[in-house]
Amino acid sequence: MTENRELVHKIGVTNMTVEKRIAGAHLQPTFLMANVEIVASYELYNINRTKLEKLIHRIFEPARLEIEIMDRLGRPVVAREYFLVPLS
Secondary structure (H helix, E strand, O other): OHHHOOOEEEOOOOOOOHHHHHOOHHHOHHHOOOOOOOOOOOOOOOOOHHHHHHHHHHHOHHHEEEEEEEOOOOOEEEEEEEEEOOOO
């Protein structure tokens, strides 16, 4: 993961601010139990954010990473919103 740090991005949507969403990221398996850095965020208007997220994930499907991580209780969780793509 470290060697591809510049290419690994979590692509997702939220109904709250990104800052609120990532608070406590180091405790959440969806964030791989690690602190995260916001590299880009966008405000959406007049669009179904869930459908947009599914479309973006479908477009990037060939670059999807399936990462299994243990949560705080030792249960396996698969994080599926990570993609190996350059930001630019």
